[in-house]
Amino acid sequence: MALIPCAECGNMISDQAASCPNCGYSQIQKEAPSPPPTKTNTKTDDQVKGCGALIVILIIGYLGCQMCGSDTEANQPKKALTQDERIEAQFSVWDGAHIKLKDLVKTSMNDPKSFEHVESRYVLNANGNLTVSMQYRGKNGFGGVVPGVVVAECDIDGNVIKIISQN
Secondary structure, rough: OOOEOOOOOOOEEEEOOOOOOOOOOOOOOOOOHHHOOOOHHHHHHHHHHHHHHHHHHHHHHHHHHHOOOOOOOOOOOOOOOOOHHHHOOEEEEEOOEHHHHHHHHHOOOOOHOOEEEEEEEEEHHHHHOOOEEEEEEEEOOOOOOEEEEEEEEEEEOOOOOEEEEOO
């Protein structure tokens, strides 16, 4: 129940009253309740517009870089590796093992996960190939750790040409 002013005398009366008790005015105008205010989610709308604008800016920037042909490393022609760089790339920076020879040895082991590199050495032959000697350890069929040595001929790109000896 709410109090409203009488349209005739101005006294405050109940909105449930049929007439004003002060002046008897019978056409009391009841105020229509105002609808609750609607909430607009302007924050979300602003966020969507901001994200859209950011995407457009990024696309324009990307296209601009593509059109101007900036000299990034990807656009530069790759220089040829020297012989030393090609040889160095064949060996793991982690443990020094010849990468492809190590993979070949592991495929012939009883327990490839037990492979442990000890040492690798190489000699550059007159024909441009490498003779690589690799010492390693690994578990045998009985679970004991045993040493092994493999000597192989590899080309300048690291491919194993042939196994010379293995024990």
